[in-house]
Amino acid sequence: MPRIAGTDIPADKRIVVALTYIYGIGRSLSQKILKDLNIDEGIRAKDLHEDQLSSVGVYIERNFSIEGHLRRQETQNISRLKSIGSYRGMRHRFGLPVRGQRTKTNARTRKGRKKTVAGKKSVKELG
Amino acid sequence: MSRSVKKGPYIDQKLLKKVLKQKDAKGGEPIRTWARSCTIVPEFISHTFMIHNGKGFQRLFVTDDMVGHKLGEFAPTRVFKSHGGVKKKGAPRG
Numbered sequence: 001m002p003r004i005a006g007t008d009i010p011a012d013k014r015i016v017v018a019l020t021y022i023y024g025i026g027r028s029l030s031q032k033i034l035k036d037l038n039i040d041e042g043i044r045a046k047d048l049h050e051d052q053l054s055s056v057g058v059y060i061e062r063n064f065s066i067e068g069h070l071r072r073q074e075t076q077n078i079s080r081l082k083s084i085g086s087y088r089g090m091r092h093r094f095g096l097p098v099r100g101q102r103t104k105t106n107a108r109t110r111k112g113r114k115k116t117v118a119g120k121k122s123v124k125e126l127g
Numbered sequence: 128m129s130r131s132v133k134k135g136p137y138i139d140q141k142l143l144k145k146v147l148k149q150k151d152a153k154g155g156e157p158i159r160t161w162a163r164s165c166t167i168v169p170e171f172i173s174h175t176f177m178i179h180n181g182k183g184f185q186r187l188f189v190t191d192d193m194v195g196h197k198l199g200e201f202a203p204t205r206v207f208k209s210h211g212g213v214k215k216k217g218a219p220r221g
Contacts, residue, residue, distance in 0.1 A: 084201075087199075090203065
């Protein structure tokens with residue numbers, strides 16, 4: 001299993017797909033990287049040349065933040081929003097959607113599993 | 128969709144004028160404003176504002192972290208009344 005950019009070990013998939021196993025690299029970024037380095041997307045990760053591998057690694061490290069570094073940046077950004085007391089920071093604090101989505105219904109990803117409220121009328125009873 | 132870069136940030140001109148005037152005078156009263164959509168620019172740092180939230184004014188001391196945000200982001204327009212259960216707990220924080 002080849003190693004790219006530190007700790008990541010993509011499998012024996014096509015290199016475009018293998019790169020997306022790195023946190024912070026999606027399909028389009030992966031395509032762009034390979035295009036910039038003139039590497040064929042279809043090659044399996046294990047069949048890549050040693051110097052091709054290292055060139056990909058160096059290129060990524062130089063241009064993008066990935067993995068732990070990216071995660072740290074994200075939490076820093078969120079804690080910044082919280083500390084200045086902005087609206088977005090509040091939404092993060094309360095665990096509610098941050099970008100103006102509705103919360104009357106849905107928003108379950110942010111709010112977690114449904115909490116049933118006793119005595120609240122169901123839709124059936126109202127109709 | 129975000130604002131076109133060509134136009135630059137939206138700044139309330141009257142408010143900016145007031146801030147600059149206060150800067151010359153070195154301090155003074157907190158500035159009352161209704162311009163919630165005004166972007167905070169570096170000139171605003173370490174000035175105090177009273178931002179209208181539709182009902183009253185919320186005091187805000189601007190720090191350098193706040194540059195680039197809008198004034199309105201710091202004066203919530205809605206009050207969240209928490210659901211009081213049998214056990215009363217404080218509003219969720221942290």
